Amino acid sequence: KLNLTDPRWEIEAPFDAVFCRNVMIYFDKQTQYAVLQRMSRVLAPDGLLFAGHSESFLHAAELFKPIGKTVYRPLTRG
Numbered sequence: 575k576l577n578l579t580d581p582r583w584e585i586e587a588p589f590d591a592v593f594c595r596n597v598m599i600y601f602d603k604q605t606q607y608a609v610l611q612r613m614s615r616v617l618a619p620d621g622l623l624f625a626g627h628s629e630s631f632l633h634a635a636e637l638f639k640p641i642g643k644t645v646y647r648p649l650t651r652g
Contacts, residue, residue, distance in 0.1 A: 578597065579601075579609065583616065588616060588617060588618035589616055589617055590621050591623075592622075594613070594624070594625060595624060596628065598610075598625065606634070607634050607637075610637050621647070623638060623648070624645055624646075626644060627643065636649060637649060
């Protein structure tokens with residue numbers, strides 16, 4: 575179990591892939607950004623974030639780079 579909005583994620587990282595499909599659309603942009611910051615920290619540098627088709631993270635361009643329609647790669651570890 576993991577609460578995406580909890581500031582502390584007690585999980586072992588790094589992950590090669592995170593599947594978070596059709597969840598972020600329910601959060602405002604500020605909450606999305608905070609969650610994406612945490613995701614960037616738990617993904618391996620060459621890891622992948624898989625999102626839903628209706629989700630876009632252009633507002634977090636310094637954290638993730640789109641590499642496909644719904645696939646993102648982390649740019650930072652911070």
